[in-house]
C-alpha cells in the first residue's frame with residue numbers, strides 16, 4: 119500500500135492518544151509509508167473498533183539504540199518502559215520509524 123489510510127493501536131493506548139498525551143508511535147518498516155499531511159482512521163488492534171482520526175505530521179527513521187527520553191516523553195512513558203514495549207512488539211528490530219501525528223477528532 120503506497121498511502122495507508124488506516125492505523126491500529128493496542129487498546130491500552132487509546133486514552134493517552136485521545137487526551138493528547140501520546141503524540142508519536144514507533145513502528146517497523148512495514149509501517150514506514152504513512153504520508154505527512156494525510157489523515158488516517160485509527161482503530162484498536164484487538165477489536166477493530168474505530169476511535170479517532172489522526173493527521174500524520176512526519177515519519178523519521180530511528181535506530182532502537184537511539185531512542186531517548188525525548189521520545190519516551192512523547193509516548194507518555196519512561197524510556198525503560200518504551201524500550202520494553204518495543205522489544206515486545208518488535209523483538210530484535212533495530213531499524214524503526216517515529217511517526218508523529220496530531221489528533222483531528224474522536225469517533
Ligand SMILES: CC(=O)Nc1ccn([C@@H]2O[C@H](CO)[C@@H](O)[C@H]2O)c(=O)n1
Nearest residue numbers: 126127128131143144145163203204
Ligand atoms: C499493529 C499495531 O497495532 N502495532 C502497534 C505498534 C506500536 N504501538 C505503540 O506505539 C508505541 C511504540 O511502538 C508504543 O506506544 C506501542 O505500544 C501500538 O499501539 N500498536
